[in-house]
Amino acid sequence: MKRSLLIGLLAASGFFAGAAAQAETIFLSTQLRPIEEATAVRNVILKGLAAPVEYVVEEPPQFAVRMEAERQAGTHTISLVGALHGELSPIAAKNGFVPLDDLAKQLADNGMPKGLLDLGKLGKDTQQYIPWMQATYVMAANKQALQYLPAGADINKLTYDQLIEWGQKMQSETGQPRIGFPAGPKGLMARYFQGYFYPSFTGGVVRPFKSADAAKGWESFKKLWAVVNPNSTNYNFMQEPLLADEVWVAWDHIARLKEAVASQPDQYVIFPAPAGPKGRGYMPVVAGLAIPQGAPDEAGAKGVIEHLVKPETQILTAQNVGFFPTVDAKLPSDIEPGIAMLAAGVQATQQAPDAVISLLPVGLGDRGGEFNKVYMDTFQRIVLRGEPVTDVLNDQAASLGKLMGDTGAACWAPDAPSQAPCPVE
Amino acid sequence: MSTAARPSSFGSARAVLLWSGIAVLCAWVLVPIYLVALGAFGGRTGVYQWPKTIFPAGISFEPFLLFLKTEGVAGAFMNSLGAAAVTVILSVLIGAPAGYALARYNFRGKDGYRLLVLLTRAFPLAILALPLTVSFIRIGLYDTVIGVGLVHTVLALPFAALVTQGIFLGVPRELEEAAWVFGCSRPQAFFRIVAPLALPGLAATAVFAFVISWNEVFAASVLTVRHRTLTAYLLTVLAESPLHYRFAGGLLLILPSVIFIFAVRRYLFAIWGISSK
Amino acid sequence: MQNDKSWIPYLLIAPSVIFLALLFLLPLVQTIWLAISEGGVPSLANLQTMAGDLNFRLAIRNTFLLTLAVVPIQIMIALAMGSMVAKVGAGRETILWIWTIPLGISDLAAGLVWLSILQNSGYLNSLLFSAGLIERQANWLSYQTPVALFFAIAIAEIWRGTAIVMVIIVAGLNQVPKEYREAAEVFGAGRWTRFFRITLPLIKPALQSALILRTVLAFEVFAVVYALGGSNMPVLVGEAYTWQNQNQNYGVAAAYAVLIMVISLAATLVYLKAVKVDPERLP
Numbered sequence: 001m002k003r004s005l006l007i008g009l010l011a012a013s014g015f016f017a018g019a020a021a022q023a024e025t026i027f028l029s030t031q032l033r034p035i036e037e038a039t040a041v042r043n044v045i046l047k048g049l050a051a052p053v054e055y056v057v058e059e060p061p062q063f064a065v066r067m068e069a070e071r072q073a074g075t076h077t078i079s080l081v082g083a084l085h086g087e088l089s090p091i092a093a094k095n096g097f098v099p100l101d102d103l104a105k106q107l108a109d110n111g112m113p114k115g116l117l118d119l120g121k122l123g124k125d126t127q128q129y130i131p132w133m134q135a136t137y138v139m140a141a142n143k144q145a146l147q148y149l150p151a152g153a154d155i156n157k158l159t160y161d162q163l164i165e166w167g168q169k170m171q172s173e174t175g176q177p178r179i180g181f182p183a184g185p186k187g188l189m190a191r192y193f194q195g196y197f198y199p200s201f202t203g204g205v206v207r208p209f210k211s212a213d214a215a216k217g218w219e220s221f222k223k224l225w226a227v228v229n230p231n232s233t234n235y236n237f238m239q240e241p242l243l244a245d246e247v248w249v250a251w252d253h254i255a256r257l258k259e260a261v262a263s264q265p266d267q268y269v270i271f272p273a274p275a276g277p278k279g280r281g282y283m284p285v286v287a288g289l290a291i292p293q294g295a296p297d298e299a300g301a302k303g304v305i306e307h308l309v310k311p312e313t314q315i316l317t318a319q320n321v322g323f324f325p326t327v328d329a330k331l332p333s334d335i336e337p338g339i340a341m342l343a344a345g346v347q348a349t350q351q352a353p354d355a356v357i358s359l360l361p362v363g364l365g366d367r368g369g370e371f372n373k374v375y376m377d378t379f380q381r382i383v384l385r386g387e388p389v390t391d392v393l394n395d396q397a398a399s400l401g402k403l404m405g406d407t408g409a410a411c412w413a414p415d416a417p418s419q420a421p422c423p424v425e
Numbered sequence: 426m427s428t429a430a431r432p433s434s435f436g437s438a439r440a441v442l443l444w445s446g447i448a449v450l451c452a453w454v455l456v457p458i459y460l461v462a463l464g465a466f467g468g469r470t471g472v473y474q475w476p477k478t479i480f481p482a483g484i485s486f487e488p489f490l491l492f493l494k495t496e497g498v499a500g501a502f503m504n505s506l507g508a509a510a511v512t513v514i515l516s517v518l519i520g521a522p523a524g525y526a527l528a529r530y531n532f533r534g535k536d537g538y539r540l541l542v543l544l545t546r547a548f549p550l551a552i553l554a555l556p557l558t559v560s561f562i563r564i565g566l567y568d569t570v571i572g573v574g575l576v577h578t579v580l581a582l583p584f585a586a587l588v589t590q591g592i593f594l595g596v597p598r599e600l601e602e603a604a605w606v607f608g609c610s611r612p613q614a615f616f617r618i619v620a621p622l623a624l625p626g627l628a629a630t631a632v633f634a635f636v637i638s639w640n641e642v643f644a645a646s647v648l649t650v651r652h653r654t655l656t657a658y659l660l661t662v663l664a665e666s667p668l669h670y671r672f673a674g675g676l677l678l679i680l681p682s683v684i685f686i687f688a689v690r691r692y693l694f695a696i697w698g699i700s701s702k
Numbered sequence: 703m704q705n706d707k708s709w710i711p712y713l714l715i716a717p718s719v720i721f722l723a724l725l726f727l728l729p730l731v732q733t734i735w736l737a738i739s740e741g742g743v744p745s746l747a748n749l750q751t752m753a754g755d756l757n758f759r760l761a762i763r764n765t766f767l768l769t770l771a772v773v774p775i776q777i778m779i780a781l782a783m784g785s786m787v788a789k790v791g792a793g794r795e796t797i798l799w800i801w802t803i804p805l806g807i808s809d810l811a812a813g814l815v816w817l818s819i820l821q822n823s824g825y826l827n828s829l830l831f832s833a834g835l836i837e838r839q840a841n842w843l844s845y846q847t848p849v850a851l852f853f854a855i856a857i858a859e860i861w862r863g864t865a866i867v868m869v870i871i872v873a874g875l876n877q878v879p880k881e882y883r884e885a886a887e888v889f890g891a892g893r894w895t896r897f898f899r900i901t902l903p904l905i906k907p908a909l910q911s912a913l914i915l916r917t918v919l920a921f922e923v924f925a926v927v928y929a930l931g932g933s934n935m936p937v938l939v940g941e942a943y944t945w946q947n948q949n950q951n952y953g954v955a956a957a958y959a960v961l962i963m964v965i966s967l968a969a970t971l972v973y974l975k976a977v978k979v980d981p982e983r984l985p
Contacts, residue, residue: 056651058646062646065558073558077568184932263469372948447787450783457816543914545726546918556732556733579721591873675814678808685806686799
């Protein structure tokens with residue numbers, strides 16, 4: 001009896017497998033995973049397409065494993081992937097993507113900024129991905145915190161010294177450290193050091209890693225950390241501690257602040273990250289669309305890309321999920337207040353007169369994670385374990401230098417360009 | 426089963442102590458589950474309230490409804506059941522003979538075999554995901570419910586072998602030998618005498634297998650694209666969702682396991698033998 | 703009777719051996735090779751990277767401490783549950799069912815529950831606050847309170863993992879013929895003597911299985927630790943996942959996985975030797 005049951009079951013499972021096997025373009029994404037956003041993608045953003053698209057979401061770890069497995073096996077089910085710059089880079093390093101130069105040229109003609117498009121080359125000669133959505137990191141503050149803002153400080157022109165003073169004041173008045181950073185295991189703290197801390201204090205990322213400026217910066221970050229909520233090393237998404245009132249002032253990716261701002265727009269303000277002695281560092285986030293080599297439906301995937309980067313679709317995307325257009329598209333004025341606030345914060349960041357733009361790492365291939373690790377290890381050793389700054393910087397600079405040498409990655413902005421691997425000075 | 430229950434000859438102070446101990450341990454298990462439910466039904470604001478109260482406020486079914494309405498939930502539920510069924514059947518079919526061998530025979534390599542079985546639990550499965558996925562793609566099991574069930578069987582097999590071994594140890598050897606004396610062949614003796622006695626224990630094995638398969642995420646998510654199990658489907662979506670959704674999803678996933686355990690609770694403790702005679 | 707048909711046990715275990723060889727041993731060998739090679743040639747580079755890593759020693763220490771703290775307590779609670787429920791007549795099944803529920807709870811849910819209890823604005827602080835014991839939210843899970851964090855994680859693990867031990871031990875206790883204990887009672891043995899001299903030796907096989915299984919699982923502790931402690935308390939499996947997922951270095955991840963396997967294997971062998979069981983009743 002068991003045997004017949006098993007056979008029945010196998011047949012049934014085979015039926016499941018067979019039933020949906022007709023050609024649909026499968027679009028696998030590590031972005032827009034939360035249930036409301038994924039639903040919006042399926043029901044709103046992808047709706048205007050003639051051919052059916054199946055939108056499947058996946059967490060980054062599984063995404064990496066799957067793409068590598070499909071590449072090794074040489075059989076593909078995924079026709080289109082949407083993921084962050086850093087997640088696409090390891091796959092491109094193994095020549096996993098179809099070059100998209102025709103599409104890129106077309107988009108350049110339609111006004112997609114060249115700098116943005118070039119990121120999609122990932123340091124190669126051909127276009128690896130098409131920029132899909134943009135975001136960046138901003139600060140969010142609960143309005144309760146504003147009363148403790150140091151005298152004379154303008155929240156849109158905050159400096160690190162003022163932020164420290166603000167934190168100290170909140171700490172002494174409310175008895176609790178009120179500043180928070182996403183330094184948990186899934187948090188984006190590494191991007192803070194690469195895109196905000198280092199550019200603001202040293203004007204670079206790799207070259208001045210162990211410079212005197214960097215050492216001074218770390219000393220001042222230690223002062224800041226003294227008024228940062230110690231639970232920060234558990235935070236992955238700052239919207240949660242903000243909503244729970246554990247933290248009043250936080251730095252994070254806009255998508256990870258959205259829930260707080262969207263649910264209580266009157267309670268929060270959004271503003272650019274603080275400036276250091278070398279300016280106001282900031283880092284754009286780019287999610288890209290790419291077609292894996294051997295994709296079962298390359299033509300269909302191209303159609304989906306064309307649809308997603310149309311100005312109308314880009315506006316729809318911004319309205320529904322809060323990522324901003326990569327093409328020239330004006331957001332309508334009647335968007336949700338939370339998203340409008342985030343958009344204003346992003347704009348203030350980009351247009352700050354002292355802005356220092358820090359690009360995403362290019363040319364690190366599949367070593368991007370280890371690059372992040374250098375910065376997080378430095379943070380852990382200097383700030384959390386209190387090891388001497390110069391020793392740690394020298395140690396970690398050696399790892400960083402080796403990493404740059406292994407990958408041969410040239411410097412990217414804000415570091416001065418280099419011919420050979422980017423040197424750690 | 427109730428043979429261990431004894432007339433309450435002990436003093437009432439002892440009884441109070443006993444029952445308060447039981448009550449404390451029940452509360453220890455139940456209160457956290459109550460809190461998940463509270464988080465799930467408390468809606469958007471409930472989860473961020475301070476100080477929190479332990480009474481529900483602003484009950485909301487909205488997250489649940491949103492889950493249930495999401496495209497693909499029904500299919501994913503069927504896939505979960507399918508993968509769990511494959512796991513249950515395979516782990517009983519493969520694990521029970523092994524358990525019987527371990528219980529009834531002394532053979533060379535027995536310890537080695539037990540170690541092999543335990544190894545499957547001693548190695549973090551996610552690290553094996555890459556080579557497994559590559560071979561599954563090559564042999565065509567990628568993105569199938571059967572493929573997921575096969576991997577889950579690897580996880581469930583040690584439980585199945587250990588548990589069925591206990592069951593067969595509990596079936597008196599004398600009964601089986603008597604059957605041989607009365608002219609049954611070995612297989613006949615097994616199916617007529619041993620199997621019926623071991624059936625409740627096999628049910629418990631099935632529960633373990635079911636729960637293991639139901640709750641597994643990583644392999645289920647990497648090995649499938651369109652045929653996601655409910656757990657993989659929900660957890661992938663959940664990780665970055667607002668807290669109240671995460672609670673709702675967590676509760677939604679707990680419920681089937683709890684119901685399943687409830688359905689077979691009677692058999693669960695027959696695992697290590699058919700009680701004392 | 704044991705050896706007249708010595709091929710029978712091999713026939714019986716053959717399906718599982720073939721199954722595991724294909725689905726487990728094959729990828730396992732590939733992974734071990736990944737750990738001890740670099741670019742296709744044998745190399746210790748991955749092992750060196752692992753041993754030289756910032757969190758390596760901490761991860762080993764934490765994993766061992768956690769195992770040492772959690773497993774004995776789980777066994778004790780399970781024994782207590784078993785002895786209590788043995789004295790209950792009506793309602794026994796319901797009580798056992800309640801105690802079994804955590805078996806069905808996924809890592810994610812367990813982590814969430816304990817986070818909602820122990821985080822700053824959580825239920826524990828709410829309770830202490832209402833009782834006037836604390837004036838403001840206290841930290842339990844931060845890197846500055848490693849002891850509290852350790853206890854928090856241990857408690858959550860005990861909550862989640864005791865059910866399986868309980869199931870095995872209660873089933874073992876069921877097997878102890880009540881006549882044994884009654885006889886001991888007649889001869890005037892106290893309850894502790896009865897427990898240590900009669901019950902404990904008789905449930906040794908169950909105890910051994912529970913210990914082995916639970917220890918192996920304890921070395922794999924991960925999800926709850928990450929949910930509660932973030933990166934504050936590195937553990938071995940967590941490091942393996944970080945190397946695979948965040949750092950995208952499959953070699954070092956494999957090295958960690960192999961290390962975990964070796965440790966579990968060693969612990970299993972120790973138990974097999976230390977908790978000697980009558981071979982007839984070896985589980």
